[in-house]
Each structure stands twice: as C-alpha cells, then as structure tokens.
Amino acid sequence: MQFLCDTTSRTPIYRQLIDQVRHGVARGKLRVGDRLPSVRQLSRELVVNPNTVARAYTELEREGTLITQQGRGVFVAPPRTDLTKKARRKQLGERLDLLFVEAVHLGFTADELQAMVQDRIGQFAFVEEKGNE
Amino acid sequence: MTMTDVIRTQRLTKHYGCHRVVDSLNLRVQQGQVYGFLGRNGAGKSTTIKMLLGMVQPDSGEAELLGEPVSKLRPETRERIAYIAEGHPLYNWMTVGEVVRFTRAFYSQWNTELVEQILDHFELSRKQKLRRLSNGQRAQVSLALAVAPEPELLILDDPTLGLDTVVRRDFLESLIQIIHRKGRTILFSSHILGDVERVADRIGILVDGVLRVDCPTDHFRASVKKLVLDFPGPAPEGFECPGLVNQWRTGSQLELVLVGYDDAQRTAVESLQPRNIEVVELNLEEAFIQYTRGRRRSLPLFATEGSDDQSTRDQGAA
Numbered sequence: 298m299q300f301l302c303d304t305t306s307r308t309p310i311y312r313q314l315i316d317q318v319r320h321g322v323a324r325g326k327l328r329v330g331d332r333l334p335s336v337r338q339l340s341r342e343l344v345v346n347p348n349t350v351a352r353a354y355t356e357l358e359r360e361g362t363l364i365t366q367q368g369r370g371v372f373v374a375p376p377r378t379d380l381t382k383k384a385r386r387k388q389l390g391e392r393l394d395l396l397f398v399e400a401v402h403l404g405f406t407a408d409e410l411q412a413m414v415q416d417r418i419g420q421f422a423f424v425e426e427k428g429n430e
Numbered sequence: 431m432t433m434t435d436v437i438r439t440q441r442l443t444k445h446y447g448c449h450r451v452v453d454s455l456n457l458r459v460q461q462g463q464v465y466g467f468l469g470r471n472g473a474g475k476s477t478t479i480k481m482l483l484g485m486v487q488p489d490s491g492e493a494e495l496l497g498e499p500v501s502k503l504r505p506e507t508r509e510r511i512a513y514i515a516e517g518h519p520l521y522n523w524m525t526v527g528e529v530v531r532f533t534r535a536f537y538s539q540w541n542t543e544l545v546e547q548i549l550d551h552f553e554l555s556r557k558q559k560l561r562r563l564s565n566g567q568r569a570q571v572s573l574a575l576a577v578a579p580e581p582e583l584l585i586l587d588d589p590t591l592g593l594d595t596v597v598r599r600d601f602l603e604s605l606i607q608i609i610h611r612k613g614r615t616i617l618f619s620s621h622i623l624g625d626v627e628r629v630a631d632r633i634g635i636l637v638d639g640v641l642r643v644d645c646p647t648d649h650f651r652a653s654v655k656k657l658v659l660d661f662p663g664p665a666p667e668g669f670e671c672p673g674l675v676n677q678w679r680t681g682s683q684l685e686l687v688l689v690g691y692d693d694a695q696r697t698a699v700e701s702l703q704p705r706n707i708e709v710v711e712l713n714l715e716e717a718f719i720q721y722t723r724g725r726r727r728s729l730p731l732f733a734t735e736g737s738d739d740q741s742t743r744d745q746g747a748a
Contacts, residue, residue: 304624307711309648337610344602345628346464346609 298326300334302343310345314353318362322373325422333363333371376424434461434497436583436615437482442491444477444639451477453639454491459617459632461582464609466630466647467619470722474639475619476516479587482617483513496583509537512581516588518568520560526571527556530578537579548574548604566597573604584608586618590625598625605629623715627651637722647714654717655691659684659704671698675724687720 298321302310321327333339336354340347354371357363364374380388400410437459444452452474459465469475480486482493484500493500498507520529526549534540549556552570554563563571569589576584589605590598602625608614609629620626626633626647633650635643643650654675659665665684669677673695676687684704688695691709699707712720 302628304627305713305715307713307716309651310627311648340610341603341606343628344599344606346606346631348631349628 300339300343302345311349311353311356314339314350315356318353318357322362323421327373328422329373329375331373332369333373335370435459435494436461436463436496437465437494437617439478439482439493440491442478442481442493443489444474444481444486445489446477451639452481452488452636455636455639455641457634457641457644459615461615462613463615464629464631465615465617466626466633467617467636468621468623468626468633468643468718469619469636473636475636476587478636479513479585479617479619482585483511509539509579510582512576512579512584514572514576514584514586514589516591518565518572518589520568520572522559522561524560525556526554526558526560526563529560529571529575530556533575534578539579541578541580544580545574545578548577552600564597565592566594566600569593569597569601570604573601577608582613582615584614584616584618586616588619588621590620590622598622602629623713623718627714635718635722643721651712651714651717653690654712654721655688656710656712656716656720657686657688657691657699658708658710659686659699659702660706660708661702661704666702669698669702671695675721687724689721 298317300314300317302313304310306313308316318327318333327333333354334342336347336350339350343350354363354365358365358371361374361377361379363371365371377385397410405413435458437457439455439457442452442455442457443450455474455478457478467475467478477486481488482495482500484503495503495511496507498504503511521532524532530545530549548570552567554567554571560568560571573589576586590601593601605616605618606629609616616629618630630647632645633643633647634641635650661682661684663682665679665682667679669684669686671688671694673689673691674686675689678685684702686699
C-alpha cells in the first residue's frame with residue numbers, strides 16, 4: 298500500500314497516516330497479518346520525522362488496528378473482539394444514526410439509501426461469517 | 431527517559447543601536463529533538479543563531495551548548511557541533527574534493543564513507559569547482575561537510591532558502607537520514623512551514639525578538655483556531671477576549687483567530703449571541719501566518735514545558 302502525506306492539509310500528518318491505515322484495512326488493501334513498513338522505512342519514504350510515524354503506529358496499536366511483534370515488525374491485527382458484541386453494536390449504531398440523519402437531510406428515500414449501502418458493501422473487506430458468536 | 435538540554439539560553443539579549451533584536455530569550459532544546467526555529471524576517475532568528483555560535487556577542491544573558499558556556503567552549507566540544515550558514519557559503523575557488531580535504535583537517539573524527547555516500551547520491555564530481563555548483567548542489571556539499579564529523583548538534587540557518595521544490599525534498603531526505611541516527615539534536619530556522627511540519631518535533635516562534643511560542647509542532651497547529659460567526663444583523667465591533675489574535679468584520683460575519691481555544695473563550699464568543707459558530711482548523715502555515723500577523727505586542731504567549739504531553743499546557747496573556 299502506498300502512503301501519502303500532505304502538508305497543505307488541515308489534518309495533522311500523524312492523523313493522515315492513521316486514516317490511511319484504517320481505510321486500507323477497511324477496503325482490503327491491507328489484510329490481517331500483513332506487515333507494515335517499519336517506522337524508519339516509512340519516515341524515509343514520506344520524508345517525515347520518525348516520531349510522527351511512531352505516533353501514528355502507537356495510536357493504531359492502542360485502538361487495536363495494528364500489533365507489534367517484538368523483533369519482527371508491525372502487522373495488521375485481527376478485528377477487535379475485546380469489546381462485547383453488545384458494546385460494538387452500540388458503537389456502530391450511533392454511527393449509523395449519524396448517516397441516517399445526513400441521508401434524511403439530503404432528501405434521500407429509505408430505498409435509495411438501502412440501494413447505496415448495498416452498492417458499496419462490495420468495496421469493503423468485511424469479516425467472514427463465523428459459525429457461532 | 432532523562433532529557434538533557436543540548437541548547438540552553440538564559441535571558442539572552444542583544445541590541446543593535448537602540449533596537450532590541452533578541453529580548454530575554456530562554457531557549458531550551460533537548461537531546462534528540464528536531465527544533466524548528468521560526469519567525470518572520472527580522473524577528474531575531476539569525477542573531478540568536480549567531481550568538482549560539484559565538485559569532486555575535488550578547489549584551490546580556492547566557493548561552494550554553496552541550497553543557498558548556500558558548501564563550502568557553504572547549505575545542506573538543508566545538509567539534510561536536512555543526513553549523514550550516516544561510517546561503518551555504520563555501521570557498522568558491524576550491525573543487526568539491528579540495529573542500530572535503532580542507533574541512534577534514536579541522537576535525538579529529540571524520541566519516542569518509544558518509545561523505546562519499548552523500549556526494550555519490552547527488553552525483554557530485556570531486557573535480558567540480560564549487561563556483562560552478564547550483565544552489566542545490568552547494569546545499570548538499572555543505573550538508574555533507576557538516577555531518578562528516580558526526581556532530582551531536584546541528585544548527586542550520588534557513589538551509590532550504592532558495593532551493594527549488596525537488597532539491598528541497600532531497601535536502602529534507604538527507605536531514606531525515608540524519609535524524610535517524612539516534613541522539614542527534616537539530617535546530618533549524620525556516621520559512622517553509624510544510625517542511626517544518628514534516629521534520630520538526632517542536633517549534634519556537636520569535637516575534638520581535640521574543641520567544642512567544644515554544645511547544646510541540648502539532649500542539650501549536652491544533653491550538654490556533656479560526657472561528658466564523660454569523661449574525662442575524664451586522665456583526666458586533668470591538669470583541670475582546672484572552673487569546674484573541676485577530677478579527678475581521680464583514681457585514682454580518684465576524685472572523686476571529688484564537689489561540690488555545692477553550693471553554694472560557696467559547697463562553698465569551700457565545701455571549702455575542704451569533705446565529706452560527708463555525709470552528710475552522712488550520713494547517714501549520716495558516717496557523718503561523720494568523721499568529722504572527724496579529725497585534726504584535728499583545729500576542730498571547732504560548733508554551734509548554736518539557737514533554738509532548740498536551741495536558742501540561744501552560745499559557746497566559748502577555
């Protein structure tokens with residue numbers, strides 16, 4: 298995956314990196330177990346201070362998107378299961394409500410919204426169905 | 431991790447005539463930090479750098495590099511400090527090979543491999559006369575000469591001035607390589623805020639010789655906010671609150687630039703009873719411009735001590 302860094306953006310560089318990793322994972326460009334470039338590598342590639350890259354990685358690790366394996370590198374972690382399904386459902390529900398609010402205000406019908414959701418689902422890398430949970 | 435101050439000045443002051451160019455400067459740069467030293471032209475950056483290097487005598491105050499007073503630096507200590515002057519002055523009549531041999535004679539430690547690596551990378555021939563080099567090539571040669579003695583502290587006065595975009599990027603890449611060598615401390619002045627955002631951990635902003643900002647780079651950027659207020663009628667005049675840097679009125683709109691946007695400011699702004707408040711984030715360049723073109727003498731001071739911890743913020747009105 299190709300990372301970018303834009304200093305004219307109003308988003309700080311470390312935040313840009315976090316967003317790119319999150320999007321990369323969601324869209325399947327980065328898969329569970331994929332290795333990310335080291336802090337040094339990415340710092341050199343993007344010409345940014347290594348501390349900025351390290352900050353992005355640390356944050357991504359804290360939220361469970363990445364995992365560091367001592368001496369081996371930084372990898373994409375499996376989706377988080379530390380929260381209960383109920384808690385995760387609640388978090389997602391809140392986000393969905395925001396989407397609905399937006400859709401209503403933009404004058405979409407329920408069917409149109411449903412069609413758009415259906416249309417986009419294929420662009421993202423969802424977790425495969427598990428037998429029981 | 432214990433941090434040691436590689437640069438420390440105490441109430442450093444310099445006048446040119448009756449003009450106070452640098453005013454009671456307390457500058458501290460810790461080991462391993464990359465410090466972006468910013469300010470508009472004439473703010474006192476170069477004078478400060480020259481005082482750090484003992485090229486200009488301060489009127490009062492003290493400066494220490496690597497724990498020793500600048501006026502009493504031992505030669506061994508001086509060898510651990512590299513300086514790149516504005517415009518990359520070099521002896522024009524020498525060739526690249528000659529200037530390398532010449533400079534090498536002043537140092538007990540010299541990384542030949544590193545110099546070769548940099549010269550090769552930029553395809554600089556040893557036989558080329560320095561006078562025939564482009565600005566970009568001069569910058570690379572002076573960087574190679576500066577890092578060859580493996581300095582612990584690098585002081586760079588506007589090193590990318592006059593370089594085109596591509597050469598500037600090359601120069602920054604070299605700088606990042608230097609940063610990768612642990613423990614290196616860099617202080618550099620620059621007017622190109624995009625570059626500063628890329629490489630600096632921390633920034634200091636001089637305004638009329640006073641260090642008004644001294645904090646982590648992201649922290650400064652995030653704390654300068656532009657607010658756009660919409661009013662049902664004409665926008666009110668003469669709004670005042672702590673941390674206000676600038677304001678413009680256009681009809682029913684009032685634009686405010688605030689430093690360290692907090693609840694107290696929010697309350698003050700809301701008491702104007704605008705119809706709508708839009709908070710606009712700024713990038714580093716925009717934040718710098720808004721901050722430094724404010725009403726100079728009354729600019730809010732903005733600094734944090736020590737760590738990158740956002741919660742240790744300490745600021746007050748000047």
